[in-house]
Structures are given as structure tokens and as C-alpha cells.
Amino acid sequence: MQDITLLPQPSTNRDATPRERRYYVWTVGCQMNVSDAERLEAALQGVGYSPALRPDEASFIVLNSCSVRASAEERILGKLGELVRVKREHPDTRVVLWGCMVGPENRSIFAAQLPMVDHFVSPSAVDEVVALAPNPIYSLDEPALPVADWTHPPVTVYVPIQYGCNMTCAYCVIPQRRGRERSRPLAELVAECTRIVERGAKELTLLGQIVDSWGHDLPGRPTLADLLTAVDAIPGLQRLRFLTSHPAWMTEQLIQTMASLPRCMPDINLPVQAGSDTLLKLMRRGYTSARYRELVAQIRAVIPHVSLTTDVIVGHPGERDEDFAQTLELCAELRFDKIHIAAFSARPGTLAAAQEQDPTLAVAEAVKEERRRALEQLHEQIARERNRHFLGQSVSVLVESESRGRWRGRSPNNKLVFFSHSADLTGQLVPVRITQTGPWALQGEVGDSR
Numbered sequence: 001m002q003d004i005t006l007l008p009q010p011s012t013n014r015d016a017t018p019r020e021r022r023y024y025v026w027t028v029g030c031q032m033n034v035s036d037a038e039r040l041e042a043a044l045q046g047v048g049y050s051p052a053l054r055p056d057e058a059s060f061i062v063l064n065s066c067s068v069r070a071s072a073e074e075r076i077l078g079k080l081g082e083l084v085r086v087k088r089e090h091p092d093t094r095v096v097l098w099g100c101m102v103g104p105e106n107r108s109i110f111a112a113q114l115p116m117v118d119h120f121v122s123p124s125a126v127d128e129v130v131a132l133a134p135n136p137i138y139s140l141d142e143p144a145l146p147v148a149d150w151t152h153p154p155v156t157v158y159v160p161i162q163y164g165c166n167m168t169c170a171y172c173v174i175p176q177r178r179g180r181e182r183s184r185p186l187a188e189l190v191a192e193c194t195r196i197v198e199r200g201a202k203e204l205t206l207l208g209q210i211v212d213s214w215g216h217d218l219p220g221r222p223t224l225a226d227l228l229t230a231v232d233a234i235p236g237l238q239r240l241r242f243l244t245s246h247p248a249w250m251t252e253q254l255i256q257t258m259a260s261l262p263r264c265m266p267d268i269n270l271p272v273q274a275g276s277d278t279l280l281k282l283m284r285r286g287y288t289s290a291r292y293r294e295l296v297a298q299i300r301a302v303i304p305h306v307s308l309t310t311d312v313i314v315g316h317p318g319e320r321d322e323d324f325a326q327t328l329e330l331c332a333e334l335r336f337d338k339i340h341i342a343a344f345s346a347r348p349g350t351l352a353a354a355q356e357q358d359p360t361l362a363v364a365e366a367v368k369e370e371r372r373r374a375l376e377q378l379h380e381q382i383a384r385e386r387n388r389h390f391l392g393q394s395v396s397v398l399v400e401s402e403s404r405g406r407w408r409g410r411s412p413n414n415k416l417v418f419f420s421h422s423a424d425l426t427g428q429l430v431p432v433r434i435t436q437t438g439p440w441a442l443q444g445e446v447g448d449s450r
């Protein structure tokens with residue numbers, strides 16, 4: 001999944017809902033967590049709750065956690081520290097720690113270490129969290145309101161199509177926390193996506209840990225290409241994306257299908273993690289750097305204007321100078337639109353955490369930081385050059401929201417675009433002529449380049 005996201009506190013119109021029926025959901029992590037949080041909020045609103053702006057205004061607080069990196073856990077622990085005061089002032093507040101930090105092996109340890117937490121719930125178990133809300137208005141026998149039934153869903157909605165992961169990447173804790181892969185049935189997904197679009201969403205992003213493997217565990221073994229084809233045909237849908245791909249699972253059929261579907265955007269996140277085969281083997285990624293290069297060439301041959309993003313871990317145990325040099329070389333050669341860079345941090349219980357205990361494999365923090373900076377520098381230079389290509393072009397922007405007096409949205413390639421306009425353009429596709437480019441965003445004016 002892509003980079004760590006820290007969601008802002010929920011914004012909402014104030015209403016007269018008492019504290020007893022206000023919730024506060026705080027999310028750290030990837031798009032899967034964002035999607036879980038959206039679903040939870042919709043379900044809580046379905047049982048009579050309203051969002052609170054601050055934790056002390058809520059009787060039900062849910063921290064949706066991530067443990068992919070140590071820094072994400074630290075943010076959650078910091079937030080839990082703040083809740084000690086809230087619990088002291090409002091002892092009836094119920095606090096739930098939810099998400100990837102919660103695993104079967106650490107619940108009892110956490111229970112002793114985090115007395116401000118009342119309940120621990122595993123990732124994605126939305127119904128389990130809703131059942132803990134202290135003051136629901138409706139009986140929980142009634143189905144909770146799914147995100148598809150929100151009156152006003154956001155412009156762009158993430159839809160989980162699969163949970164869990166069957167891979168065993170050395171550094172990753174997700175298979176332990178989210179379990180084996182489970183694909184959601186095609187008919188259920190198409191019905192849900194249709195309802196979301198009917199209620200006003202314009203863009204859907206289908207989510208899975210290895211999204212390309214969707215369907216292999218379902219009867220008849222449908223493929224992601226089948227699902228994309230079905231969702232792409234939903235009337236009213238403007239844009240379709242999917243996340244996160246895996247080099248060992250992406251197929252020629254999927255690439256060809258992407259290219260042929262009118263709403264499927266030319267945008268692929270294909271994590272490479274390292275450019276050295278020695279490292280890829282240690283990481284247990286299941287492909288070689290040659291196979292990765294071949295796949296990128298194949299994608300670019302079929303979809304020449306594709307935007308390719310990747311994820312890289314620097315400082316993984318066993319990474320020598322020459323391994324890192326190969327990562328730099330691969331990134332310089334393949335010229336990604338974006339690289340999500342993470343310095344390795346050991347996740348307890350993973351193979352890489354054990355590898356790090358071996359002094360011959362461990363990478364010093366200063367070296368990790370040096371490598372992170374070197375890759376950041378290369379990344380910024382390439383992103384700046386790639387974005388310069390859009391200067392003077394007209395791109396179609398799906399407008400998501402206003403940000404500091406300017407409208408912000410995304411181009412088909414998923415580039416962030418800012419522009420000014422007096423009207424509210426939320427949810428509209430607007431042609432924007434690009435007047436300024438930088439490594440992380442584009443600026444422009446409404447109108448095309450003619």
C-alpha cells in the first residue's frame with residue numbers, strides 16, 4: 001500500500017447531538033485503513049451517532065491504527081496518551097484501539113500497558129467496532145448503514161475488494177494482522193459500487209493488499225480484469241483505479257484490460273521495494289529485478305502515458321552498499337512518477353526483525369538515513385522532470401475539495417492539481433491548463449490549451 005496517511009479530524013457541521021451519541025475516529029495508515037474508517041463512520045451514523053471535532057466531545061473514540069512502520073505506531077501511542085486526560089474528565093468515554101496494531105499475540109500485553117483502552121479490535125472488523133458503541137439508537141439487529149448508503153459519499157471512494165494477504169514478505173506484519181486473502185464476490189462488489197455511484201461518488205478505487213490476485217479464491221476464479229470490466233460499465237462512474245499491485249501477480253490480460261476500459265485511469269502503483277536480487281530474495285518478494293523491468297516495459301508498451309509509482313524500503317537487513325546502488329540504478333532507469341520511500345523499521349514477529357538481530361545483516365540508522373536522503377533526492381529530480389512534461393497541456397481534473405482558497409483535484413495520471421475558480425466545482429471534471437509544475441503538484445487555470 002501507499003504511504004502513511006494521517007487523516008485530519010473529521011469535519012462536520014455542528015448539530016445538537018449530545019456527547020453520548022458522538023464518535024471520534026482517528027486514522028493512521030494506508031488506503032485500506034481510510035476505507036475501513038469511512039465504513040465505520042457510515043455505520044456509526046446509521047445507529048444514530050454524529051462525528052465530533054475533538055475527542056473530548058465524543059463518548060465513543062476509535063483509533064484506527066497501522067503498524068507497517070514504527071512511526072505510525074508512535075503516533076497512535078501519542079494520541080492514546082492524550083486520551084488519558086479525556087478519560088479522567090469523562091470516565092464514561094469508551095476507547096477502542098482498532099486496526100493493524102492489534103494482533104492475537106499482543107492483546108493481553110496491550111491490555112496491561114494501555115489502561116486507557118477499553119477494547120481491542122482486529123483490522124477491518126467494522127461490525128465488531130459498531131457493536132461496542134455505547135448508545136446506539138437502533139437495534140444492532142438492523143444492518144448497519146454501509147458506505148454505499150451514505151446520503152453524500154465523497155467524490156472519490158475506496159472500496160476494499162479483498163482482505164488479507166497470502167504472501168510472506170520478510171518485513172511485513174500485515175499477513176499476521178489481516179489474515180489470509182479473502183476476495184469479496186463479484187456480484188456483491190458490483191452492487192455496492194453501483195449504490196456508491198448512484199449516491200454521487202465519481203471515482204472508485206478498488207483496494208486489496210495484492211489487488212491483482214483478487215478472485216483466485218472465488219468459485220470460477222474470476223480475475224481483476226473481469227471485475228474492472230464490470231465496474232467500469234456502471235452508469236455515472238467517471239473514474240476507476242485500483243491499488244496495490246504486485247509484480248508477481250500483474251498479468252498481460254490485466255494490462256490490456258486497463259488500456260481498453262474508458263474509465264480505468266492510467267495509473268499503477270507497483271512496489272519494487274529494492275533493485276537488488278539479493279535483497280529481493282531476503283525480502284521474499286517473489287520476483288527478480290529483471291522480471292520487474294520486463295513488466296514495466298510491458299506496461300509502458302501497452303499504456304504509454306501511464307503513471308507508475310512504486311514503494312522502496314531502504315536499510316532492510318542485509319542491504320549492502322552495492323545493493324542500494326542497484327536500487328538507485330533501477331529507480332534512475334525506470335523514472336517513476338512517485339516513490340514512496342520508507343527507512344526500514346523492524347516489526348515485531350517478522351522475519352526481518354530476526355534478521356536485524358544479526359549484526360552482519362543489520363544496517364546502521366545513520367546509513368539508512370543517508371540512503372533515504374539519496375533516494376529522495378533522485379526521486380525529487382525525476383518527479384520534477386516528469387511533471388514538467390504537463391506544462392501548457394490541458395488535463396481533465398476531477399475536483400475533490402477546496403484547499404486554502406484554491407480547488408484541488410486529480411488528473412487521470414493521479415497528479416495533484418490546484419487552480420482557482422469562483423464557483424463550487426466539487427465532483428466535476430474540469431479541463432485545467434497547466435501553468436506551473438513542481439515535483440509534487442501541478443498548478444493551472446480552468447480552460448484548455450487551444
Ligand code: SF4
Binds near residue numbers: 166167173174210
Ligand atoms: S504482499 Fe508482502 S508487503 Fe504486501 S501485504 Fe502481503 S506480505 Fe505485506
